[in-house]
Amino acid sequence: MKHSNFDVVVVGGGHAGCDAAHAAARAGARTALVTLKFDGIGVMSCNPAIGGLGKGHLVREIDALDGVMSRVADAAGIQFRLLNRRKGPAVQGPRAQADRAVYRATMQKEMTSFPGLEVIEGEVTDFRMDGNRVAGIVLADGSEISAGAVVLTTGTFLRGLIHIGDHSYSGGRMGDNAANLLGQRMDGFGLPLGRLKTGTPPRLDGKTIDWNILDSQPGDEDPVFFSFQTKGLEIRQVSCGITHTNAATHEIIRNNLERSAMYGGYIEGVGPRYCPSIEDKVVRFADKDSHQVFLEPEGLNDDTVYPNGISTSLPQDVQEAYVRSIRGLEEVKILQPGYAIEYDYVDPRALDSRLGLRDVPGLFLAGQINGTTGYEEAAAQGLVAGLNAAKEALGADPVTFSRTDSYIGVMVDDLITRGVSEPYRMFTSRAEYRLSLRADNADQRLTGKGIEAGLVGEVRKAAFGDKMERLTRGKSLLEDTKVTPKVLNSNGIKVGEDGKQRSLYQVLAFADVEIQHLVDIAPELAELDAETQAQLKKDALYATYLSRQEQDAAALRKDEARVIPNSFDYSGLESLSNELKMKLQRVRPANLAQAGRIEGMTPAALALILARLNRENREKSA
Numbered sequence: 001m002k003h004s005n006f007d008v009v010v011v012g013g014g015h016a017g018c019d020a021a022h023a024a025a026r027a028g029a030r031t032a033l034v035t036l037k038f039d040g041i042g043v044m045s046c047n048p049a050i051g052g053l054g055k056g057h058l059v060r061e062i063d064a065l066d067g068v069m070s071r072v073a074d075a076a077g078i079q080f081r082l083l084n085r086r087k088g089p090a091v092q093g094p095r096a097q098a099d100r101a102v103y104r105a106t107m108q109k110e111m112t113s114f115p116g117l118e119v120i121e122g123e124v125t126d127f128r129m130d131g132n133r134v135a136g137i138v139l140a141d142g143s144e145i146s147a148g149a150v151v152l153t154t155g156t157f158l159r160g161l162i163h164i165g166d167h168s169y170s171g172g173r174m175g176d177n178a179a180n181l182l183g184q185r186m187d188g189f190g191l192p193l194g195r196l197k198t199g200t201p202p203r204l205d206g207k208t209i210d211w212n213i214l215d216s217q218p219g220d221e222d223p224v225f226f227s228f229q230t231k232g233l234e235i236r237q238v239s240c241g242i243t244h245t246n247a248a249t250h251e252i253i254r255n256n257l258e259r260s261a262m263y264g265g266y267i268e269g270v271g272p273r274y275c276p277s278i279e280d281k282v283v284r285f286a287d288k289d290s291h292q293v294f295l296e297p298e299g300l301n302d303d304t305v306y307p308n309g310i311s312t313s314l315p316q317d318v319q320e321a322y323v324r325s326i327r328g329l330e331e332v333k334i335l336q337p338g339y340a341i342e343y344d345y346v347d348p349r350a351l352d353s354r355l356g357l358r359d360v361p362g363l364f365l366a367g368q369i370n371g372t373t374g375y376e377e378a379a380a381q382g383l384v385a386g387l388n389a390a391k392e393a394l395g396a397d398p399v400t401f402s403r404t405d406s407y408i409g410v411m412v413d414d415l416i417t418r419g420v421s422e423p424y425r426m427f428t429s430r431a432e433y434r435l436s437l438r439a440d441n442a443d444q445r446l447t448g449k450g451i452e453a454g455l456v457g458e459v460r461k462a463a464f465g466d467k468m469e470r471l472t473r474g475k476s477l478l479e480d481t482k483v484t485p486k487v488l489n490s491n492g493i494k495v496g497e498d499g500k501q502r503s504l505y506q507v508l509a510f511a512d513v514e515i516q517h518l519v520d521i522a523p524e525l526a527e528l529d530a531e532t533q534a535q536l537k538k539d540a541l542y543a544t545y546l547s548r549q550e551q552d553a554a555a556l557r558k559d560e561a562r563v564i565p566n567s568f569d570y571s572g573l574e575s576l577s578n579e580l581k582m583k584l585q586r587v588r589p590a591n592l593a594q595a596g597r598i599e600g601m602t603p604a605a606l607a608l609i610l611a612r613l614n615r616e617n618r619e620k621s622a
Contacts, residue, residue, distance in 0.1 A: 005146045006032045007393040009137050010386060011124045011182075012153035013041035015069060016367030016378035018107055020151045020386030022068045025117040026455050029390035032145060033111060034120045034137065036176065041119070042072070042107025044375070045155070045173045046200050047306050048100050048298045051226065053083055054426035055376035056093035057407045060442035062379055063227045065450040066460050068110045069379040070226035076103035078238045078300060080223035089538050090438050091428050094224045099299040102235065120145070125181040127363070134362035140181070148393025149356075151364040151385045153378070156198065158344040158369060159183035163261030164337055165315030172343075174200075174336060183344055189360050192347035196423050198373055199277050199311040199340040202319050205333040206303040209295065214328040215242040217294070228443050229463060241295035243328045245278070245310070250289060252322040253282045253314070261313035261340050275373065275425070277340070278310040278322070293326065304335055313340035345371045348415035349587045353400040354388035355381060355412065358566065358588060364389045370415055373423035380408045387453060399453045403593075404433055405445055417587060417597045435545050440538050443467070470532045471539075474525070478505035478536065481522045491520055508540035562592045562613060573608050580605055 008024040010017050013035030021033040035041055050073040051059050063070030079097035111119055128136035128144055136146040157172030157179040170178045186193070218239040260279045276284065281291050294308040307329075312319055316337045323329050348370040350357055356364045366385040367378035388398050401409035410431045415424060428434050437445070447464045450456040456464070481504045488495045488502070493513060495502075504518050504525075515533040519526045528536070570576060570584045580600060589595040596606055 003144050003146070004032075006030045006118075007148050008032070008151065008386065008389045009034060009145050009147040009149075010151040010153065010382075010389075011035075011137065012155060012157070012367070013038075013111070013119075014043070014045070014153060014155045014367065014378065015375040016153035016155070016382035016385075017151070018042060018111060018382065019062060019067050019069055019379040020153055020364075020366055020382035020389070021117055022110065022114060023065075023383045023386035023455060024151070024390040025114050026066060026457070027387050027390035027394075028454060029116070029148075029393050031117045031386075031390070032120050032147070033117065034122055034124055034139070034145070036121070036123055036172075038108070038119060038121055039104075040176065041111055042104040044098065044100050044103055046198070046375075047308055048098050048103075048296060049095060049308075050077075050098055050375060051093060051095035052376075053091065053093035054407065054428045054430070055374060056083070056095055056226070057428065057437065057439045057442070058376040058380045058411070058426055059226045060094070060228075060439045061406050061408050061446055062376075062383055063229075064442040064446040065383060065453075066447075066456045067379065067383050068107065069376070071229070072103055072106045072110060073098060074225045074227050074230040075106045075234050076100075077223075077225075077233070078235060078297065079219035079240065080225065080233075080237075081220050082224040085220075088541070089440050090435050090542070092439060093428070094226055094439060096226065097219070097238070097240065097296055099235065099302075101299050101302065123179070123181070126185050130362075132361065134360060147362075149362050149364060149389035151366060151382070151389045152369060153365075153367045153382060153385075154179055154182065154343075155368045155378070156341050156343040158186065160341055160343045163313045163340040163342070165259050165261060165313065165318070167315075168261070171341070173341065174339065178343075186344070186346075189357075189363075191350055191357070191360070193344050194347060194371075195342050196345050196368075196371060196373075196420075197340050197342035198275075198368075198423060199313055200338055201278075201307050201310045201312060202323060202334045202338040203298075203336040204295070204305040204307055204323070204329070205335050206295075206297060206305040208331050208333045209241070209305060210328045210330070211241055214295070216240070217242055228467075229460065236300055238297050238300070240297070241305075241328070243293050243295065243326055244290045245293060245322075245326055247289045248325045249322050250282045252318065252325060253279055256314060256318045257283070259315050259318060275311070278312050279314065295328075310338070311340075312338040314338075343368065345369055345420075347371070347419055349417070349419045351416045353412055353416060353590055354392075354398045355385040356388060356392070362392070368423070371420035371424055372411075372415070373425050377411060377424065377426055380411060384408060384412060387455060399449075403431070405437075405449070406442075407431060407437055410437075413594065413597070417589065417594045418599065419587075433549055435542050435549055438538070438542075440535065444471075467532075470529065471535060474528050474532050474536050475505060475539070477522060477524055478508060478518075478540070479503045483507070483521060487521065491517070493517060505540050505543070508537060509544055511541075562610070564589055564591055564595065564609065564613065566590075568609075568613075570609075573612060575608055576605055 007029035008031045010021040024031040076098040077096035083093045122139040126138035160172045160178035162171040172178045216239045296306040298304040364385040366381035482501045570581045
């Protein structure tokens with residue numbers, strides 16, 4: 001029996017696993033990434049795209065912490081678009097169409113070239129235990145790997161079940177086996193498990209699409225990248241096609257609903273509300289006779305096309321009928337049918353803010369196993385879990401993220417406090433502090449934290465230091481230069497003659513003012529590079545709104561500082577309702593702020609908890 005030893009073992013080579021393994025290795029842990037097959041690392045199982053609203057913010061934050069998804073997406077990007085470009089920076093989200101083959105090859109290179117990170121092929125079937133603590137893994141061939149911590153990122157593989165119409169079979173995704181033995185082993189931990197489902201559309205042969213009659217959507221002429229280190233396009237750019245379903249499409253689907261796995265009663269798992277199947281759309285939006293479909297090329301050297309918007313679990317013959325009813329697809333060839341897949345997940349309320357299981361020491365979870373959906377959510381969780389697994393294995397303090405500093409913090413807190421009733425997807429609306437949690441300032445918010453955590457390499461550290469020096473110098477110049485309304489008006493900047501002096505930083509917050517409008521007043525501003533000028537404009541634009549938000553955030557941080565011990569006895573609070581006692585006992589919030597976000601929590605109940613905490617502290621110090 002083979003036996004090897006690592007600090008951290010990451011199980012699964014998907015998006016969560018890759019960023020988890022890389023983060024653990026960056027944090028100084030000897031790390032093993034264990035995957036069923038090497039070729040599966042970096043596979044984009046669903047749509048060939050990264051980012052979007054909320055999701056793009058997460059990828060920017062991953063990059064600020066020196067993670068890999070951002071750089072790999074930039075390297076593989078064949079179309080870049082900044083969503084909500086006409087709106088403010090706080091709700092803009094970068095998105096990239098990716099070449100699947102380039103993405104996978106680039107990610108595999110990242111996993112095999114980083115020091116301290118080793119890739120091992122094998123199926124994990126069991127855990128090595130040290131008492132009640134997970135201390136490694138056991139592979140199907142009987143070999144064992146010891147570890148100080150294990151990160152499980154099983155995606156849709158944990159007892160995965162694929163559905164196409166009334167036909168169902170075991171599988172982690174099309175062409176791959178499910179992790180059934182590991183699913184059975186997870187039962188032994190007594191964790192709260194559930195079933196979720198997701199779906200994917202049929203893949204089309206681009207050579208059989210009539211592109212000439214369809215609308216085309218090109219990328220942005222001035223692309224916005226995910227990584228702060230990316231300086232330009234790396235491969236050729238392409239356009240997507242746009243078509244629509246129609247009344248005939250919907251009629252075909254309605255006539256065959258009972259043959260759908262979803263509506264035929266074959267699926268018990270709940271699907272993502274914000275990414276519904278075409279069957280769901282036809283039923284839920286019965287008043288609409290058309291839905292938009294984006295025809296997304298899967299690669300520069302691949303004729304496969306991903307029809308975004310028509311995910312399905314209908315039988316293959318029905319898929320062929322409804323797809324060919326769509327304009328431009330009348331003669332299309334289906335290369336792979338669409339399908340639904342349901343899988344096990346762990347109620348994320350069983351996790352703490354490190355994404356470690358409270359009742360199973362040494363085991364961390366990331367990605368769809370925590371009830372989320374999407375590559376970006378998975379990679380961000382992977383980074384948190386991988387980093388904290390490394391910290392635990394090396395005996396260092398954990399690193400956690402707050403709702404006040406990141407979308408990563410918002411997501412983790414949502415998951416561990418509220419749980420999920422459907423696959424969780426990130427939106428900008430989930431963040432209370434989205435004016436400050438912008439995609440453009442992710443590095444200003446998080447790279448310093450990443451440096452402290454040992455996550456950030458020397459190249460990024462130097463580049464970030466240089467950027468912050470330029471921003472600090474520019475902001476100081478703007479704040480130190482005060483001007484009267486007379487001076488502003490004489491320079492073409494319209495302002496009321498109120499006699500009030502303003503700093504140029506305040507003036508820069510005016511919607512129609514750019515730094516070049518201020519150069520005659522402060523000639524040194526001309527020395528600032530374009531990147532610094534653009535960032536200062538964004539920072540100034542939001543500065544007037546952020547002081548109140550910072551007060552709110554400071555109040556939340558104060559609440560978060562009041563730690564609730566894991567052993568806190570809620571049953572002893574007689575005035576607390578039994579329902580709240582049960583919820584608190586199940587969630588076991590780490591602090592008052594988390595307790596306050598539990599559904600049904602009241603100010604009076606929080607006051608009871610606070611009073612008990614204060615009393616216990618007095619008794620300990622007496």
